[in-house]
Amino acid sequence: MTAPNGIASTDLFAEVVLNLPADLYLTYAVPDRLAGRLRVGQKVSAPLGGRRVGGFVVAFPAPPPGKTPRPLSDILEEEPLFGSNLVSLINWVSRYYFSSFARAFKTALPAPVRKNIRAVPIIRAGPALSLEETRSAAAELRKKAPRQAALLERLLAEKSGSLPAAELLRLCGASRSSLTALEKKGLINLTASSRYGAGSGEVLATSPLRLTSEQETAFGAIREAIGEDAFRVFLLHGITGSGKTEIYMQAINQVLDRGKSALVLVPEISLTPQIGDWFRGRFGGRVAIVHSAQAEGERADSWRRIASGEARIVLGPRSAVFAPLADPGLIIVDEEHETSYKQSALSPFYHGRDAAVMRGKLENCPVILGSATPSLESYHNQKAGKYTLLTLRTRPEEAMLPTVKIVDMKAERERQKSAVSFSDLLLTAIKDNLDAGLQTILFLNRRGFFTVLTCPECGYVARCRHCSVSLTYHKKTGRQVCHLCGYFEPPPRACPVCRSRKLVFTGRGTQRIEEQVKKIFPAARVRRMDTDSVGRRDSHREILGEFRAGKIDILVGTQMIAKGLDFPNVTLVGVIMADTALSLADFRATEYTYQILTQVAGRAGRGELKGKVIIQTYSPRHPALLAAVRQEYGNFFEKEMRFREELGYPPLNHFVTLTVLSRNEEKSLRVAEHLARRLHPVLEEGDELLGPAPPPINRLRGYYRHQILIKTKGVVSTLRALRKVLSETGRERDLRVEIDVDPISML
Ligand code: ADP
Numbered sequence: 170m171t172a173p174n175g176i177a178s179t180d181l182f183a184e185v186v187l188n189l190p191a192d193l194y195l196t197y198a199v200p201d202r203l204a205g206r207l208r209v210g211q212k213v214s215a216p217l218g219g220r221r222v223g224g225f226v227v228a229f230p231a232p233p234p235g236k237t238p239r240p241l242s243d244i245l246e247e248e249p250l251f252g253s254n255l256v257s258l259i260n261w262v263s264r265y266y267f268s269s270f271a272r273a274f275k276t277a278l279p280a281p282v283r284k285n286i287r288a289v290p291i292i293r294a295g296p297a298l299s300l301e302e303t304r305s306a307a308a309e310l311r312k313k314a315p316r317q318a319a320l321l322e323r324l325l326a327e328k329s330g331s332l333p334a335a336e337l338l339r340l341c342g343a344s345r346s347s348l349t350a351l352e353k354k355g356l357i358n359l360t361a362s363s364r365y366g367a368g369s370g371e372v373l374a375t376s377p378l379r380l381t382s383e384q385e386t387a388f389g390a391i392r393e394a395i396g397e398d399a400f401r402v403f404l405l406h407g408i409t410g411s412g413k414t415e416i417y418m419q420a421i422n423q424v425l426d427r428g429k430s431a432l433v434l435v436p437e438i439s440l441t442p443q444i445g446d447w448f449r450g451r452f453g454g455r456v457a458i459v460h461s462a463q464a465e466g467e468r469a470d471s472w473r474r475i476a477s478g479e480a481r482i483v484l485g486p487r488s489a490v491f492a493p494l495a496d497p498g499l500i501i502v503d504e505e506h507e508t509s510y511k512q513s514a515l516s517p518f519y520h521g522r523d524a525a526v527m528r529g530k531l532e533n534c535p536v537i538l539g540s541a542t543p544s545l546e547s548y549h550n551q552k553a554g555k556y557t558l559l560t561l562r563t564r565p566e567e568a569m570l571p572t573v574k575i576v577d578m579k580a581e582r583e584r585q586k587s588a589v590s591f592s593d594l595l596l597t598a599i600k601d602n603l604d605a606g607l608q609t610i611l612f613l614n615r616r617g618f619f620t621v622l623t624c625p626e627c628g629y630v631a632r633c634r635h636c637s638v639s640l641t642y643h644k645k646t647g648r649q650v651c652h653l654c655g656y657f658e659p660p661p662r663a664c665p666v667c668r669s670r671k672l673v674f675t676g677r678g679t680q681r682i683e684e685q686v687k688k689i690f691p692a693a694r695v696r697r698m699d700t701d702s703v704g705r706r707d708s709h710r711e712i713l714g715e716f717r718a719g720k721i722d723i724l725v726g727t728q729m730i731a732k733g734l735d736f737p738n739v740t741l742v743g744v745i746m747a748d749t750a751l752s753l754a755d756f757r758a759t760e761y762t763y764q765i766l767t768q769v770a771g772r773a774g775r776g777e778l779k780g781k782v783i784i785q786t787y788s789p790r791h792p793a794l795l796a797a798v799r800q801e802y803g804n805f806f807e808k809e810m811r812f813r814e815e816l817g818y819p820p821l822n823h824f825v826t827l828t829v830l831s832r833n834e835e836k837s838l839r840v841a842e843h844l845a846r847r848l849h850p851v852l853e854e855g856d857e858l859l860g861p862a863p864p865p866i867n868r869l870r871g872y873y874r875h876q877i878l879i880k881t882k883g884v885v886s887t888l889r890a891l892r893k894v895l896s897e898t899g900r901e902r903d904l905r906v907e908i909d910v911d912p913i914s915m916l
């Protein structure tokens with residue numbers, strides 16, 4: 170279908186995805202003057218109606234039936250921005266996740282890349298001559314060219330001797346021409362500096378470590394697969410701190426030696442700044458780090474650096490699975506169990522890990538899925554012989570595993586005669602840790618004050634106007650906020666239902682825990698880290714930096730602190746309430762709880778000092794909790810699989826959900842029922858259809874939702890049935906159908 174990467178095609182027709190808001194791709198004829206010059210991934214211009222639009226060549230199809238298509242206009246960029254393997258991946262994503270090719274294409278190629286936005290270099294202005302010479306030049310200019318003189322004087326006042334040009338001009342109210350005049354006279358230098366790495370600071374260069382024998386065994390298997398350029402998937406199951414990252418880096422060395430490139434996916438780069446530093450320390454400028462906080466121009470630039478082969482290693486979140494690496498020799502998915510790999514806001518709802526495995530297959534290279542707590546899906550694939558299991562059971566340098574204690578909070582409540590946030594055991598441990606000058610992490614599985622405003626008289630609870638969830642009170646802003654849609658309002662003074670003025674705040678949250686800890690330990694330095702406190706771009710880095718430097722004694726936080734952080738001085742981890750994830754109305758709740766507890770516990774005792782983990786809970790006998798405490802993944806897996814088997818849940822079957830959304834509740838139900846009736850007869854034998862039913866969150870952002878759940882052995886045939894039924898169903902206003910293949914949440 171497509172020409173191999175880098176070879177110009179002599180085909181007569183080209184398929185082009187157009188750069189338009191509409192999802193459109195068309196076939197064009199290749200005019201003689203472009204024949205032999207066209208390649209997949211090139212940016213071209215093409216006629217559409219009476220105008221010309223930009224687009225990208227994605228394929229060279231056979232002659233289309235019917236009328237000969239119009240000819241392409243021109244090549245806009247000679248260098249291709251992606252190759253045909255990437256097109257195949259986009260194709261797969263669009264089919265498997267029930268999206269259009271053009272939509273999937275837009276997800277893969279971010280807008281700044283498609284639109285060719287370039288990073289604007291910052292021009293800095295600084296004096297070209299010595300202080301004395303510049304001073305006298307400024308004095309001379311004062312009469313003839315007062316603006317130029319002002320610019321020079323402003324620069325002289327600057328400690329660093331230079332300023333970004335735009336800022337300097339703004340400060341002096343001068344125009345660009347004054348600056349150029351100064352440059353011409355040789356009085357200042359204008360230098361462009363790129364923003365790469367801005368704010369990321371210096372990193373320590375590192376060299377490969379001597380692998381432990383366990384690491385060596387795992388690495389040996391991977392090295393062999395790299396040498397064979399063969400598609401093989403490894404599940405690297407290594408306890409937290411067992412040195413998986415070191416294996417990744419040494420494997421990448423092998424790949425670079427073979428002249429190939431490597432792709433590394435991480436859950437969300439802003440949450441794991443350390444891994445970025447480690448990679449930069451080992452590989453320097455050969456690493457391109459992509460992340461969501463990047464400015465548009467930077468994103469487009471790093472795409473081009475990757476496509477041109479200048480960057481050989483790409484490190485990034487989910488969307489980096491589409492990075493245009495030429496010739497990948499290895500693909501790594503770190504923390505493969507993480508739910509953030511699944512795109513949930515916009516179609517296609519693709520899973521980054523599964524797309525990474527598919528990319529490995531298309532590129533013919535090995536894939537490593539790494540985790541301390543593998544997803545049931547991946548572990549099941551390993552058991553079925555699809556993936557190869559590699560295990561790391563110990564930490565290098567004999568770092569000891571922490572001791573774990575479970576506190577039954579029900580018993581604690583009876584003893585202390587009221588519901589409390591802290592057990593005596595945890596308080597004593599924090600105090601001992603403070604006295605010894607060691608650091609503590611307190612983990613809570615929720616953000617905000619998780620405080621809900623309730624009326625004790627009539628039971629009123631403040632709810633979001635657009636979603637079926639209660640609002641959470643945030644003390645700092647004095648607002649009640651919806652965590653689903655962002656709606657907020659001030660708390661009412663009196664109950665809107667019964668007019669009672671005795672409204673109370675109930676619940677527990679990071680802010681509240683932070684305050685309580687400060688009250689109990691007034692001398693301790695306490696900081697909080699959750700998605701509210703790290704709104705600013707670099708503040709998580711700041712907080713982590715302070716924590717590392719020992720400027721914080723107790724760090725209170727949510728999931729954010731559970732991930733991949735490595736602090737040698739943390740010897741105590743307290744889990745304030747382990748049950749919050751268990752009570753989610755979701756079939757993966759147990760799996761999440763197991764994962765989170767294991768990850769959190771892994772934060773303790775990373776250095777020479779033995780760590781301690783204290784888990785507070787109202788269900789001290791829960792199997793997921795006990796398995797996490799004993800680090801018995803196998804045991805947890807067997808138990809949980811039995812439960813999934815009984816119900817025919819994933820990974821034994823695939824789920825496909827159809828959600829019908831409308832502002833009108835009755836309409837959403839009516840259409841959902843209609844679709845369910847039509848689907849029943851066309852599904853494969855053995856497929857099961859459940860619903861329609863309102864999901865736990867039955868109203869979201871003002872839309873009522875009804876959900877149909879299909880359990881199936883084969884997604885492809887189910888999607889075929891869906892396509893048929895949907896194409897026969899008329900469109901209606903105020904109605905949307907969303908299809909999610911392998912959903913990760915049923916909320
Ligand atoms: P994981 O990714 O499995 O959680 P890391 O890769 O973060 O584990 O490793 C944990 C710590 O062990 C890091 O500080 C790392 O530098 C160190 N480490 C890894 N491999 C070795 C080794 N072979 N010898 C000594 N230290 C190692």
Ligand code: ZN
Binds near residue numbers: 635636653654655
């Ligand atoms: Zn809401």
Ligand code: ZN
Binds near residue numbers: 625
């Ligand atoms: Zn009331």
